[in-house]
Amino acid sequence: MNDGGHGGPTAPLIKMINQIGANNLHHGDDAQAAELVATHLKKFWARSMKRQIIDYAEADGSELSPVSRLAIARLKTLSSTVKDWEETSDAG
Numbered sequence: 488m489n490d491g492g493h494g495g496p497t498a499p500l501i502k503m504i505n506q507i508g509a510n511n512l513h514h515g516d517d518a519q520a521a522e523l524v525a526t527h528l529k530k531f532w533a534r535s536m537k538r539q540i541i542d543y544a545e546a547d548g549s550e551l552s553p554v555s556r557l558a559i560a561r562l563k564t565l566s567s568t569v570k571d572w573e574e575t576s577d578a579g
Contacts, residue, residue, distance in 0.1 A: 497543045500536055501550045504528070508554035521557030528562050537562065 507527055511520040528537060544551060544559045551559070 500540045504555045505552045517554050520554045524558035525561035
């Protein structure tokens, strides 16, 4: 499922999450940046986008930056604190 470098359907999401992570590195260490990225994903990414990036991370994840991997793990943790994380997105 390594479609990040091959223009597959997940490639745009991989590019976005890696860019968001890179843009937040100035906030501290990788863990702090990942927290901000996870919060961004939870608030602004559609349920389908979150599901696709989580599925990619679990199946392969080779194109994800270290911050992106941490952010996805954090997103899953944040999600476990609510009844259904997929229903908490403001993005639909």
